[in-house]
Amino acid sequence: MFGLIDGNNFYVSCERVFQPRLLGRPVGVMSNNDGCVVARSEELKALGVAMGTPAFELRPRWRRGELELLSSNYELYADMSRRVRAVLEELCAGVEPYSIDEMFIRCEGFTAARLHAHARDLHRRVHRYTGIPVSVGIAPTRTLAKLANRAAKALPGYDGVCVLSPGSHETQAILRQTPMAAIWGLGQRLVERLALLGIHTARDLAEADPMRIRRHISVVLERTALELRGVPCIEMHDLDAARQRIMTSRSFGRPTGELGELREAIRQHAQRGAEKLRTQHGLARAVHVFLKTDPHRPDLAQYSPAAIVELARPSDDSREIIQAAQQALTAIHRPNHRFMKAGVMLLDLVETRRRQLSLLDAPQAQAERERSERLMATLDEINRRMGRGTVTLGRPRPGAAWQLRCAHLSNRWTTRWDELPVARC
Amino acid sequence: MSAIRFPHPEPPPLPLSHPLDSGRAGLSGFPSPAQDYEARTLDLNAHLVKRPAATFFMTVKGDSMEGLGIQDGDLLVVDRAIEARPGHVLVAMVEGEITVKHYALLDGRPHLCSANPRYAPIPVAERDCQVWGVVTAVIHELLTPPCSG
Numbered sequence: 001m002f003g004l005i006d007g008n009n010f011y012v013s014c015e016r017v018f019q020p021r022l023l024g025r026p027v028g029v030m031s032n033n034d035g036c037v038v039a040r041s042e043e044l045k046a047l048g049v050a051m052g053t054p055a056f057e058l059r060p061r062w063r064r065g066e067l068e069l070l071s072s073n074y075e076l077y078a079d080m081s082r083r084v085r086a087v088l089e090e091l092c093a094g095v096e097p098y099s100i101d102e103m104f105i106r107c108e109g110f111t112a113a114r115l116h117a118h119a120r121d122l123h124r125r126v127h128r129y130t131g132i133p134v135s136v137g138i139a140p141t142r143t144l145a146k147l148a149n150r151a152a153k154a155l156p157g158y159d160g161v162c163v164l165s166p167g168s169h170e171t172q173a174i175l176r177q178t179p180m181a182a183i184w185g186l187g188q189r190l191v192e193r194l195a196l197l198g199i200h201t202a203r204d205l206a207e208a209d210p211m212r213i214r215r216h217i218s219v220v221l222e223r224t225a226l227e228l229r230g231v232p233c234i235e236m237h238d239l240d241a242a243r244q245r246i247m248t249s250r251s252f253g254r255p256t257g258e259l260g261e262l263r264e265a266i267r268q269h270a271q272r273g274a275e276k277l278r279t280q281h282g283l284a285r286a287v288h289v290f291l292k293t294d295p296h297r298p299d300l301a302q303y304s305p306a307a308i309v310e311l312a313r314p315s316d317d318s319r320e321i322i323q324a325a326q327q328a329l330t331a332i333h334r335p336n337h338r339f340m341k342a343g344v345m346l347l348d349l350v351e352t353r354r355r356q357l358s359l360l361d362a363p364q365a366q367a368e369r370e371r372s373e374r375l376m377a378t379l380d381e382i383n384r385r386m387g388r389g390t391v392t393l394g395r396p397r398p399g400a401a402w403q404l405r406c407a408h409l410s411n412r413w414t415t416r417w418d419e420l421p422v423a424r425c
Numbered sequence: 426m427s428a429i430r431f432p433h434p435e436p437p438p439l440p441l442s443h444p445l446d447s448g449r450a451g452l453s454g455f456p457s458p459a460q461d462y463e464a465r466t467l468d469l470n471a472h473l474v475k476r477p478a479a480t481f482f483m484t485v486k487g488d489s490m491e492g493l494g495i496q497d498g499d500l501l502v503v504d505r506a507i508e509a510r511p512g513h514v515l516v517a518m519v520e521g522e523i524t525v526k527h528y529a530l531l532d533g534r535p536h537l538c539s540a541n542p543r544y545a546p547i548p549v550a551e552r553d554c555q556v557w558g559v560v561t562a563v564i565h566e567l568l569t570p571p572c573s574g
Contacts (some may be wrong), residue, residue, distance in 0.1 A: 421523055
């Protein structure tokens with residue numbers, strides 16, 4: 001059996017652990033740049049505020065104190081996510097994080113009654129240890145666990161925990177009630193195509209002939225259909241393809257066309273990407289850089305170029321990656337355009353231990369490579385211990401256009417000594 | 426880059442470790458009597474933090490807990506996994522504020538108390554309060570740390 005543990009309104013819940021004044025109030029967390037609402041408390045949902053609502057639309061109600069908006073505090077969310085994972089790892093086997101607020105677990109060898117008690121225990125303990133309320137869904141496959149989790153969250157009778165046993169009436173009832181769009185990994189286009197085949201609910205898909213699904217749609221959807229029947233066939237690494245690249249990009253606080261500012265943004269992104277690359281022990285073979293103008297401003301000249309620069313050899317050295325990224329930027333930058341977004345993608349990743357020295361690679365003395373490794377390890381260690389951005393290659397100018405707007409950032413309560421919560425007495 | 430100076434050539438390891446190269450004594454090749462003790466280190470984190478996932482640090486503000494050895498500016502180690510019992514020092518949410526209190530039974534009823542007679546005990550049943558975690562240690566530094574930021 002598989003379990004899916006999912007933090008309820010995760011970002012808002014993280015904020016509430018340390019700010020009791022937010023309890024019971026309509027609270028939203030805004031995207032990077034304070035652009036739009038990306039997480040909502042139940043109270044905010046009840047006010048009819050939809051996901052993705054632009055923050056400026058809510059500003060009048062915010063000023064009147066009817067609701068509260070916060071900038072996203074990813075450092076806090078990442079640490080709380082790590083804690084949730086640690087609690088789960090103490091209590092169950094095979095914990096696999098799927099996203100910042102969703103983790104899969106394996107539950108083998110339980111009797112039905114014990115499984116239920118185990119699920120309750122997880123539900124209670126994660127909340128008590130970390131302060132984050134979670135929903136627990138357990139079922140024979142990952143796809144069903146996702147539906148069980150959805151039921152645990154949405155249907156009050158379950159009170160946060162839903163265990164679906166194979167082929168039970170309960171499972172059938174939930175499949176009947178589940179529209180296609182709620183199934184894991186199904187996009188709108190596919191939902192429309194399936195409707196033409198007479199498949200409208202999860203149950204229709206589960207009962208469809210798998211061979212027919214494969215012929216008409218795809219092997220991937222056939223697997224989903226089998227999973228809905230209770231046959232496990234989706235593995236985590238099927239979901240992991242995205243790890244083959246590392247992407248760091250962000251919208252700017254205000255549009256800019258100035259090359260100096262773009263260089264800074266690209267340098268930060270390249271640096272951050274290289275850091276991620278080193279934590280997963282990878283090397284990149286190429287660096288992809290892109291720029292975007294604002295598509296919502298048809299009155300301005302549109303230009304969204306991209307370029308890829310190959311590295312002389314697979315590398316995780318921030319300096320080499322930054323250099324390649326800047327070279328790509330120089331190649332695509334044109335004056336008289338105001339860009340809204342810039343990003344760096346590291347491509348064609350290989351594992352560090354599989355580093356192959358090719359005759360075609362630019363030669364690099366052993367000593368030089370070791371020096372680079374030591375420098376990068378020191379850089380990462382300092383930034384890990386003293387906080388991200390303590391040592392960087394080049395310093396951003398304060399107030400640069402590309403810097404994040406995060407005017408309503410709460411403290412990083414759990415990762416910075418000078419931002420700890422204050423207990424009064 | 427030249428403006429950045431490192432206080433140490435490389436960051437010192439956290440635990441106070443015994444020297445690792447004491448394994449063999451000189452040329453004789455006899456194992457050193459210290460060999461069995463090599464791997465032992467004292468890690469203050471491991472000593473004070475029993476359950477890292479459930480442990481949080483907080484700073485104290487105020488003087489009402491001085492009678493119990495908790496002073497303004499001290500660092501609290503708070504464990505959310507521990508079930509609160511009378512006698513514990515707690516972090517509790519009292520009417521929307523994070524506070525440190527002593528959990529005690531007065532006339533058989535649970536109260537949150539200060540260690541200062543100027544503040545009256547708060548009867549748990551009558552106020553909006555919730556246990557946040559149990560304080561397991563208080564760290565009181567005697568010298569102001571060189572980098573307080």
